[in-house]
Every structure is written in C-alpha cells, then in structure tokens.
Amino acid sequence: DAGVTQSPTHLIKTRGQQVTLRCSPKSGHDTVSWYQQALGQGPQFIFQYYEEEERQRGNFPDRFSGHQFPNYSSELNVNALLLGDSALYLCASSLFQGAVETQYFGPGTRLLVL
Amino acid sequence: GDSVTQMEGPVTLSEEAFLTINCTYTATGYPSLFWYVQYPGEGLQLLLKATKADDKGSNKGFEATYRKETTSFHLEKGSVQVSDSAVYFCALRDTGGFKTIFGAGTRLFVKA
Numbered sequence: 001d002a003g004v005t006q007s008p009t010h011l012i013k014t015r016g017q018q019v020t021l022r023c024s025p026k027s028g029h030d031t032v033s034w035y036q037q038a039l040g041q042g043p044q045f046i047f048q049y050y051e052e053e054e055r056q057r058g059n060f061p062d063r064f065s066g067h068q069f070p071n072y073s074s075e076l077n078v079n080a081l082l083l084g085d086s087a088l089y090l091c092a093s094s095l096f097q098g099a100v101e102t103q104y105f106g107p108g109t110r111l112l113v114l
Numbered sequence: 115g116d117s118v119t120q121m122e123g124p125v126t127l128s129e130e131a132f133l134t135i136n137c138t139y140t141a142t143g144y145p146s147l148f149w150y151v152q153y154p155g156e157g158l159q160l161l162l163k164a165t166k167a168d169d170k171g172s173n174k175g176f177e178a179t180y181r182k183e184t185t186s187f188h189l190e191k192g193s194v195q196v197s198d199s200a201v202y203f204c205a206l207r208d209t210g211g212f213k214t215i216f217g218a219g220t221r222l223f224v225k226a
Contacts, residue, residue, distance in 0.1 A: 004157075033213065042118075042203055042216030043158070056212040090157055092214075101207075103214060105150075105158040 002027060004093050004106035012112045013081050021076040021109045025093030031055075032074040033103060034066060035090040043090055049074055078111075086113045116141045120204045120217035127194055128225050135189040135220045137178075137204035145206040147171075147180055147187040148214070152201045161189075161202070194224045 005024045013019050025032050031050045035043035045058035049068035063079045072093075078085055088110050092103035121136040139145065146165045150158040162171030167182035176191045187204060204217040 006157075040219075042205075042218050043214075045213035045215070048212045050212075058213060092158075102148075102160060102163065104160065107157040 004091055004104055006089075006091050006106040006109050008109060009107070010110045010112075012114065014114050015081055015083060017081050017113075018077065018079045019081060019111060021078075021089050021091075021111070023074045023076070023091030023093075023106060025072050025074070025091075026104050029093035029095045029104070030072050031094045031101070032068060032072065033092045033094070034074070034076045035092065036060070037088040037090055037108070039087070046076070081113045083113050086111060116145070116206060116208060116215050118204050118206055118215055118217035120202075120220050123201075123219070123221040124223055125220060126223045126225065129196055130193045131224075133189070133191040133194045133198075133222070135202055135204075135222070137187045137189065137217060139185050139187065139204075139206050141185075141206055141208060143208045143211075145208050145211075147178070148205040148207070149176070149178055149187070149189050150203040150205060150216075152203065152219070154200070158203065194222070196224045196226050198222060199224045 007022045033048040034046040037043040047057040048055045052068045065077045068074045088108040090108045091106045094101040094103045117140045148163045149161040151161045162173040164171040164180035170179045201219045203219045207214045
C-alpha cells in the first residue's frame with residue numbers, strides 16, 4: 001500500500017516565479033491538507049481540500065492556492081514567489097470518519113526561492 | 115487561539131537514558147493530541163496519539179498520557195537508542211476541526 005507521495009522532491013525558483021507542487025494521497029484517503037514548514041519550525045497549516053473544495057484555510061495570502069482532483073490527488077500553487085516562501089511543503093492525507101482523523105504525511109517538497 | 119508549547123531543544127542523551135519531552139497545550143475544546151517524529155531529510159511520521167483525557171498513546175517504546183487537568187501530553191521513553199535521534203513534534207487537532215496545530219519541535223540527539 002503506497003503512502004502519501006509528493007513531487008518534485010526538490011525545486012529551485014527565483015523571486016516572482018510561480019510553482020506547482022503535487023500530492024497523491026494514501027490509498028482510500030479522500031482529504032488532503034497542505035503545510036509549510038520553515039527551517040527549524042513546526043509545520044503551519046495552509047489549507048485542506050475535501051470533495052474538490054477548499055474546506056478550511058490557514059493564515060496564508062491568496063498567492064497560495066490549491067486544487068483537488070476527482071481521484072483525490074491535489075496541487076498546491078504559489079504565485080509571485082518571495083524569498084520567505086523557501087520551505088519544506090508537506091502534504092498530508094486522511095480519511096474523515098467523524099470526530100477524529102489521523103493525518104499521514106508525505107516526504108515533502110523542498111522549495112528554495114533565490 | 116489553540117496552541118502547543120514544547121520544550122526547547124536540543125536534548126542530548128546517552129544511549130539507554132530516560133527521555134522526557136514536555137508538551138503543554140491551549141485549546142478551547144477537547145482536542146486530540148499527537149506526537150510526530152521527523153528524521154533528517156524526511157517528512158513527518160505519526161508516533162502516537164490520544165483522543166480523550168487519561169488516554170495513553172504508545173508506540174515503539176514511547177508513551178504519552180493525555181492530562182486534561184494540566185493540559186499536558188509529555189513524551190517519555192525508558193531507554194533511548196541512537197536511532198531515536200530526530201525532531202519530535204507535539205500537535206493537537208480540535209474535535210471536528212480540520213487542521214493540526216504543531217509545536218516548534220524538539221531535536222533529540224542520542225550518543226552511543
């Protein structure tokens with residue numbers, strides 16, 4: 001059973017560019033969340049997708065957008081990149097079964113903005 | 115808002131020493147509590163969880179007990195190994211909520 005997969009593993013961009021990161025959830029999971037982890041910090045919630053809709057959003061600007069496809073995979077798009085967007089971007093999938101759900105994380109995409 | 119505070123690292127121990135990493139939380143509801151571990155260059159792995167007061171989560175020799183009265187979820191292991199060297203994150207999720215809130219992480223170094 002494949003776990004959560006993310007692509008690419010590493011990415012280098014320059015300021016002002018746009019980037020798309022991809023995530024395939026664990027088999028059977030229908031919910032995808034994205035997190036940003038700056039160096040030496042804990043992950044910060046960006047948003048969550050369920051049934052192809054953004055269900056909740058964290059404190060991130062509109063430059064961060066996403067999409068979920070019918071097969072539950074997801075993309076994270078970041079426009080007008082800033083140096084401060086350099087971070088590890090983590091995707092987590094889960095199956096919402098009521099009050100408690102457990103998230104399973106992918107290995108992340110490390111983005112460097114120059 | 116909800117938050118998680120964990121002890122600052124790094125924590126350096128000798129092999130077979132006892133480990134405690136403190137974690138306290140602030141939440142308006144009745145959250146589920148988690149410990150995640152991150153090995154160098156990797157994503158997060160769920161280590162253990164507890165969903166209600168007095169629950170004890172355990173896995174791979176690690177334990178943590180959900181203490182509502184002290185709003186704590188301290189991570190313990192009786193005898194650490196070099197392979198336990200990693201960053202440990204305490205986290206919470208509100209009942210019915212959709213996001214997980216993480217602490218800043220505690221780096222653990224175990225010396226042979």
